[in-house]
Amino acid sequence: MLTPVIKEILNRTEAMPGLKVRGWVKTRRDSKACTFAEINDGSCRANLQAVFPNDNAEINAELEKVTPGCSVELMGDLVPSPAKGQKFELSVKSIKVLGLCDPEKYPIQKKKTSDEFLRTIAHLRPRTNKYAAMLRIRSELAHAIHTYFHDKGFCYVHTPIFTASDCEGAGEVFTASAFDFSSLAKLPKNDKGEIDFSRDLFGKQTYLTVSGQLEGETLATALGRIYTFGPTFRAENSNTYRHCAEFWQIEPEMAFYELEDDMDLAEDFIKSITKHIIEKAPQDLELFAKFVEPKLMESLKNITDNSFQRLPYTEAIKLLEPENKRFEVKVSWGVDLNSEHERFLVEHYFKKPVILYNKPKEVAAFYMKLNDDGKTVRGMDVLVPRIGEIIGGSERENRLEVLEQKMQERKMDMAPYWWFLDLRRFGSVPHSGFGLGFERMMMLITGISNIRDVTAYPRVPGYAEF
Numbered sequence: 001m002l003t004p005v006i007k008e009i010l011n012r013t014e015a016m017p018g019l020k021v022r023g024w025v026k027t028r029r030d031s032k033a034c035t036f037a038e039i040n041d042g043s044c045r046a047n048l049q050a051v052f053p054n055d056n057a058e059i060n061a062e063l064e065k066v067t068p069g070c071s072v073e074l075m076g077d078l079v080p081s082p083a084k085g086q087k088f089e090l091s092v093k094s095i096k097v098l099g100l101c102d103p104e105k106y107p108i109q110k111k112k113t114s115d116e117f118l119r120t121i122a123h124l125r126p127r128t129n130k131y132a133a134m135l136r137i138r139s140e141l142a143h144a145i146h147t148y149f150h151d152k153g154f155c156y157v158h159t160p161i162f163t164a165s166d167c168e169g170a171g172e173v174f175t176a177s178a179f180d181f182s183s184l185a186k187l188p189k190n191d192k193g194e195i196d197f198s199r200d201l202f203g204k205q206t207y208l209t210v211s212g213q214l215e216g217e218t219l220a221t222a223l224g225r226i227y228t229f230g231p232t233f234r235a236e237n238s239n240t241y242r243h244c245a246e247f248w249q250i251e252p253e254m255a256f257y258e259l260e261d262d263m264d265l266a267e268d269f270i271k272s273i274t275k276h277i278i279e280k281a282p283q284d285l286e287l288f289a290k291f292v293e294p295k296l297m298e299s300l301k302n303i304t305d306n307s308f309q310r311l312p313y314t315e316a317i318k319l320l321e322p323e324n325k326r327f328e329v330k331v332s333w334g335v336d337l338n339s340e341h342e343r344f345l346v347e348h349y350f351k352k353p354v355i356l357y358n359k360p361k362e363v364a365a366f367y368m369k370l371n372d373d374g375k376t377v378r379g380m381d382v383l384v385p386r387i388g389e390i391i392g393g394s395e396r397e398n399r400l401e402v403l404e405q406k407m408q409e410r411k412m413d414m415a416p417y418w419w420f421l422d423l424r425r426f427g428s429v430p431h432s433g434f435g436l437g438f439e440r441m442m443m444l445i446t447g448i449s450n451i452r453d454v455t456a457y458p459r460v461p462g463y464a465e466f
Contacts, residue, residue: 005043016078024071045283049089062095069101122466133284144276154225159212165416172236173207208233212251214420220253227252237461241450246459253433259378259395262432263355266382266391267308275304277445293447308353336363342388354383366406368394393434400424
């Protein structure tokens with residue numbers, strides 16, 4: 001029989017004799033009659049109170065080793081607790097210390113510790129209440145995402161981590177190579193003196209993926225509706241609160257979907273997974289509402305209970321231009337809106353999430369479908385409080401001649417995209433998709449303001465510890 005975790009124990013309706021408990025000691029308190037310790041095993045936010053009698057020599061010998069942070073195995077009886085706020089406590093009959101913890105050196109203390117310091121001990125910060133709660137919500141959110149798409153008949157697919165094409169066309173990619181770059185002089189060169197990647201492992205220059213979208217389109221145009229959920233990488237030297245070099249992304253692609261369908265799905269998706277977390281992780285959410293973002297639950301309710309505002313880019317510019325005095329980057333038609341503009345629309349003007357669409361083609365990715373006006377594309381961004389853009393998507397350009405012309409205008413080498421263009425040659429259909437940054441969704445759900453604190457091991461410029 002498996003040892004029950006503390007979450008299961010605390011959910012019991014009856015006492016239980018002869019129970020085994022394993023976990024870490026959070027706190028210890030001594031009195032004349034007995035010793036109290038709070039035990040946690042990570043399964044939930046709540047601790048189990050363990051009560052040790054002071055008249056047992058064997059227990060007293062082990063208790064001398066018990067300090068916050070140490071791991072223990074306890075045997076005892078689960079009995080009703082006379083203390084307020086807890087149904088049961090463990091009356092300990094025996095104790096075994098599994099792992100010692102020196103209280104003088106253990107960096108996790110009861111007092112409040114800064115996020116900046118905790119990032120330097122990322123291997124230990126999951127033992128704090130905040131980061132344990134964050135990781136449990138992260139797990140539950142991943143489950144909600146898979147459940148959402150599964151229930152809607154989407155096929156879960158895996159797109160490559162190594163790729164020879166840059167989806168965004170921006171060149172902010174990590175080169176992936178089997179060459180030994182510690183000795184540049186020994187790297188093979190071609191006639192132009194450039195690194196000869198034809199002699200590399202894959203026979204060409206390859207990168208870590210920035211998106212699974214292009215490959216996702218090939219699968220959607222065969223299977224109808226698919227989604228990916230995996231790591232993506234951006235070699236972008238950006239030190240902001242919402243950018244990481246490595247992050248996880250959810251990318252659905254749907255055949256026969258036009259822009260309106262894409263926006264409908266994005267809104268329903270955000271609402272559904274937000275509701276799921278509110279219902280399934282109330283205790284962990286309570287921690288963030290109490291200690292991180294006081295208006296968190298109000299903000300989440302605003303997302304689930306309101307229709308998202310649909311706003312064409314041109315109309316957004318008309319709303320933003322009179323407010324230029326408040327912005328660092330001034331707004332005019334053709335400017336790619338940044339976080340301060342997005343948050344103004346969401347937090348001050350409409351006071352609810354906004355879906356911005358029909359942006360100028362000059363600030364849009366090459367694959368977004370050109371509108372009949374020749375100036376804008378059928379792209380859309382979902383904007384939310386505290387973050388700004390959380391989803392970027394579009395109806396994809398399904399006309400071969402238009403897509404080729406757009407790529408030529410950008411001076412893109414079309415050779416690596418031959419297979420992508422084939423989708424427009426053989427049974428092309430209208431199709432759409434979007435990408436949701438998983439870590440940004442975590443920021444929205446928890447109220448955590450820095451993307452470095454919603455993942456276990458952040459990868460940002462100048463930092464790849466652990």
